[in-house]
Amino acid sequence: MKKFKFLLIPKSNNFREIININEISYQLKNLGHNCFTLKSQVSDDNLNFILEEEKFDFVFRVNKGKPKNINKKVRFISWVKQISDLNESLVNFNGNDLIYTLKKTHNNHKLKINQLLPAANYFNNIPKLEDYLLVTDRLESFQNIDISIISNYSRVDLFNGNKGLITNSSKINSDIHKKLHKLLYKIDEKYKILIFSLVNYSNLVINKNIHYQGEINNFNYFFEIFKKSRFNLLFEEEFLDFNSNFFNILLVQGILLANKKISKTFQNSINNNFNVSDLVFFFNTELEISNIIKKYYEDYSLRLKIGKEASKFVLKCHTYKNRVEQILKDIEE
């Protein structure tokens, strides 16, 4: 295959976004491609300047569209949440370009639009839940968090450059937390629920056993939380975010509770005969969550069995290696 020169542009300079875009860069480099990764988002003017000064075969830009007047030889790949995010910039794309969306898109455009999911941040020596069985045969004492939830929102999502709250995203964030609290209120208060989030919404709490813990600032520590929690509730409710924990929870054999709407994400995606519903506890209502927790809370061996299968599924279909293979295949077509 021809070796290409890529310019990768992250959504922001938040460490989760950067670690994720670096995963794509490292996979491309492992395949012999040349890659330059910017350290944060740039304006369209900046991007035009870069492309006037430097030659790239591909630009891969997260969460933003294609600027006007880009050299036609440069093929553009935009990865956005949903097609509507591209607004007016949609007219700048051509048949050589690619648009990836997180939300499944019904393609009624002449453009190439595919779904591209986030992926697991796999590395060779990542400790999984079963590894702790070698140290302790009592998973119940190791898993000392009953239920955990980790917010996807970072400072840059919630605050403007003048250190003030961004009204719109702040409202969305508080609504998500309200919904979460509503979902959790039927859970027996004997179960301890930890929410890791930059903004503390304790004032909205209905279930008194919900505790806000502040944000997690170390990437590896996410994996610790996923393993130490008997259940991990996904923050998203409709489709996976760029920095979703979905695959990382499963990667380390954690147990994942997710809104049923998320399961639509996996329709028609490559799942290699795995049935995602067997690996993730999808729920529709607060009662269903409560019942799942009651039913599986004490059943370590069943949870571990599900976790092991889920991890196999992620390693086979949902690593950044898989995603880069998909991107390279799509650009060849």
Add this chain to the structure above:
Amino acid sequence: MSSLKKNLKILLIPNLISKYDLNQLNKIKQTFLKFEIDSHIFNIDYSEENLRNFLKINKFNIIFAVNKSRPNWLSKKIRFINWFQDFYYNSDDKLESFLESDIVYFYASPESFGVKKKPKCFNSMLYPGIDSNQINSIIDDFGNNYRNIDDYQILDFSICGYMPAALLVPFFELHFRNYNYDEKHFNDNLIKGWFTDLTNENEKKYPLETYKNFLVDLQTIVETNYIPLSGYLDVKKIASKVKKRILNMFNFIDTKIFDQIIPFFTTEYSRFLDRIELARLLSKHSTNFGLFGKDWTSYSEFESFSSDHISSEKELFSIYKKTKINLYNNTHGLGMHSKTFEIMINGGFFALPKSKKNYLRGGINEHFNENEHFVTFSPEKFDDLIENWMFNTEKRIKIGDNARKLVVSDHTWEKRIEKILRDLNK
């Protein structure tokens, strides 16, 4: 050599009056003294004027300076030795100032530094040395008790080096680069002040967002011309692009702001790209690492893992020993660096990025062997570094000890001074 030594009186001029630079020259001074050579440190801010006044009342026959050119008024009787520890985009001009009897030393190879002009005088490489006295290695402290060493080494990884949290470096989350440039930002007044006060008074004025756009263009010039941890920094290529971008917008380049901005983007910015790349590799792979250097603590993502600059050598050396894997990087692929010797003299386990530069002059392979004295890693396969070395204390300690022995035998300040004296005799 003995007759030469008797007559020598050397003036040592640091790069800057900083603790690091003065400490290094002090080691050189102490070592000259062992050779019965008198030397003196010029510990006032350097300017040719200050030097001239100083030399009116003090007599020297050799000047040993760091990053300086030979003043054209300087008596030909005084031999001038300059040690280029840094080579900036405009340092080539300095090379023309030296006389045939002078000496020019480079810290990294002229190829790595991108040196284009050949000085008239003798030129060679000179690396820093180490003072091996009274420095215990891990083996000195623990013997072969690897279990105790394992308990003692409480940090999996460490990185030592400064990481600014200023607006020229877009790594902190509320940096203006994350937002539309016409939005209000808490750094707006600072940016406005720079371009108002530090540019020429007749300079054309622009809206604030144009300045923000300009600063980000400069950042992206480096980001698209230097791959972090590659060791392949091309200072001159970046300088020419930075200058072109400046001249595209401003009429007066010889002003205070660009005197600071050009060296920053051509030399320093890439260092910080290296360090943030390494730190985020650690964030992905570990919950047990230390980042030591000014301003790391200002980053919320590294708050729990960082500590301010360590000025005590004793404390710094104890960190090298308490760390299982000491990480190092250099934008020129320079391995023969003072930090290398400092880690090695403590028997610390030393890891640096894989690079073809490691095999060039000034690269680590010039004097050390991979997997015998140090190890390498690639950012793309950082997990291999962990798998191969993190859990094998005995192998790590053995490698650290091999390196220490070689440093003690070949890389002391005595060896460096012997070289300088030999070169003076040529």
